[in-house]
Amino acid sequence: MVELRDKLLELEKRTALLEPDAKSRQILLKHLEAYSDDFISGLENGLSFKPDQTNNRQDLQIDGKSTHSFEDILKIYREEVDQPGLNPASGGHLGYIPGGGIFATAVSDFIAAVSNRYAGLYFGSPGAVRLENRVIDWMKKVCFYPDSSLGNLTSGGSIANLIAITAARDHHQILGAKVEKSVIYLSEQTHHCVHKAVRIAGLSQCILRNVPLDEQYKIDTLMLRQLLEDDVDNGLNPFMVVASAGTTNIGNIDPLDDIADIAEEFNLWFHVDAAYGGFFILLDELKPKFKGLERSDSLVIDPHKGLFLAYGLGAVLIKNQKAMLNSHHYRASYLQDASKNDQEFSPADLSPELTKHFRGLRLWIPLKLYGIDVFVDALREKRGLCLYFLQGVRKMGFEVGPDPDLSVGIFRYVPEKGDANEFNRELMNQIHEDGRVFLSSTIINEEIWIRVAVLCFRTHVSTIEKSFEMLEDCLDRTRKVLK
Numbered sequence: 001m002v003e004l005r006d007k008l009l010e011l012e013k014r015t016a017l018l019e020p021d022a023k024s025r026q027i028l029l030k031h032l033e034a035y036s037d038d039f040i041s042g043l044e045n046g047l048s049f050k051p052d053q054t055n056n057r058q059d060l061q062i063d064g065k066s067t068h069s070f071e072d073i074l075k076i077y078r079e080e081v082d083q084p085g086l087n088p089a090s091g092g093h094l095g096y097i098p099g100g101g102i103f104a105t106a107v108s109d110f111i112a113a114v115s116n117r118y119a120g121l122y123f124g125s126p127g128a129v130r131l132e133n134r135v136i137d138w139m140k141k142v143c144f145y146p147d148s149s150l151g152n153l154t155s156g157g158s159i160a161n162l163i164a165i166t167a168a169r170d171h172h173q174i175l176g177a178k179v180e181k182s183v184i185y186l187s188e189q190t191h192h193c194v195h196k197a198v199r200i201a202g203l204s205q206c207i208l209r210n211v212p213l214d215e216q217y218k219i220d221t222l223m224l225r226q227l228l229e230d231d232v233d234n235g236l237n238p239f240m241v242v243a244s245a246g247t248t249n250i251g252n253i254d255p256l257d258d259i260a261d262i263a264e265e266f267n268l269w270f271h272v273d274a275a276y277g278g279f280f281i282l283l284d285e286l287k288p289k290f291k292g293l294e295r296s297d298s299l300v301i302d303p304h305k306g307l308f309l310a311y312g313l314g315a316v317l318i319k320n321q322k323a324m325l326n327s328h329h330y331r332a333s334y335l336q337d338a339s340k341n342d343q344e345f346s347p348a349d350l351s352p353e354l355t356k357h358f359r360g361l362r363l364w365i366p367l368k369l370y371g372i373d374v375f376v377d378a379l380r381e382k383r384g385l386c387l388y389f390l391q392g393v394r395k396m397g398f399e400v401g402p403d404p405d406l407s408v409g410i411f412r413y414v415p416e417k418g419d420a421n422e423f424n425r426e427l428m429n430q431i432h433e434d435g436r437v438f439l440s441s442t443i444i445n446e447e448i449w450i451r452v453a454v455l456c457f458r459t460h461v462s463t464i465e466k467s468f469e470m471l472e473d474c475l476d477r478t479r480k481v482l483k
């Protein structure tokens with residue numbers, strides 16, 4: 001026993017490194033502060049995209065033996081991680097769906113990590129669970145969902161969609177022989193994570209109907225009704241329709257209210273993917289476009305997109321408590337103490353996760369610090385910047401797609417001679433080579449279109465004007481290459 005005690009004391013000494021003293025912590029924090037100041041101040045004039053030239057150097061490898069100073073580690077990080085590829089913190093990130101990462105997210109994550117509250121079960125950390133539930137309550141109000149609905153804070157939109165689709169599956173009992181006869185209605189503009197969720201939820205043998213789109217690339221509800229009637233006549237089992245409130249490609253909102261009518265009539269689970277666009281509902285001038293969202297059975301809305309948080313926070317709201325609990329609630333024997341006296345729903349009963357990052361804090365702190373108005377103004381600015389961008393490129397001779405509902409637009413250059421797709425493909429190469437501003441492209445009806453997605457809180461008028469300069473230069477270079 002004495003021998004064991006001595007060994008343990010020796011091990012305790014050897015592991016002291018894991019609990020740095022106040023002075024050592026100060027040193028780490030000083031380097032951290034210097035790194036973040038340097039990083040943020042470099043954003044304004046830095047590149048938004050840099051082709052990878054680091055070539056997988058040795059520095060990232062771990063041999064488990066050699067150790068480094070924190071300063072050296074940050075140097076490796078700066079060169080090997082910060083430099084190559086897309087910089088999502090940059091205001092010049094106008095591709096995919098940006099967000100930016102407000103500083104308050106970093107501070108909140110820091111506190112969550114230092115205190116390491118266990119936000120999975122109410123028993124373990126009632127305060128943390130309560131806090132997350134209040135964040136969800138706030139989102140219910142934003143989306144005009146009833147107080148009785150449930151929600152979960154996820155790592156992002158993909159998992160949030162998965163949770164909703166699983167609940168829909170279980171609510172409609174899509175099991176066994178029923179799977180092959182069951183029909184899901186979506187569109188070619190539905191985000192691909194919904195398709196992944198359908199597969200992961202074991203529904204890949206369901207019939208997936210891509211509802212045709214109208215000229216605004218929104219679900220054509222006449223066609224939806226027609227498809228449903230045909231499917232019912234043919235003895236199939238329609239059970240879910242998925243609409244988008246802000247498609248990734250062009251930022252448009254499907255006609256939610258009309259779809260809600262149809263969903264009610266045909267007893268469908270109505271799911272809305274508002275991962276990108278959801279928070280635009282906060283703008284009074286855009287509220288009418290979201291009419292019908294409140295009638296959905298479930299929705300996804302991502303603070304790491306529309307509220308500019310650093311990556312790592314999506315959310316799902318589901319109206320039917322039983323449906324959500326049916327899919328995710330579980331009681332293990334070793335958790336028997338944890339279910340006593342619950343006064344709140346626990347995240348672990350509403351998602352596949354048990355232990356999880358205390359991610360609610362990264363939204364709670366910014367909302368408490370700043371209030372919501374500044375976010376609303378920022379969203380209004382982003383939408384305006386998208387329109388300003390599209391006006392500018394139209395003036396430069398680009399063809400511009402349909403007027404965007406939100407802050408994503410599409411445009412392409414149609415040269416007098418030659419193939420437009422070839423031209424825009426080369427133009428995209430030039431844009432990525434240049435890197436001052438990052439844009440991404442998409443294919444719509446076999447045509448290559450360039451997307452502009454304004455959602456980073458650091459994007460301002462000066463960024464859009466920098467894009468115009470960059471596009472002029474890239475057009476010149478493209479013409480030279482294709483001459």
Ligand SMILES: Cc1ncc(COP(=O)(O)O)c(C=O)c1O
Nearest residue numbers: 097156157158191193248275276
């Ligand atoms: C409309 C939409 N839904 C879902 C997702 C997936 O979200 P995440 O990347 O957070 O998993 C995205 C991502 O851009 C999106 O735009």
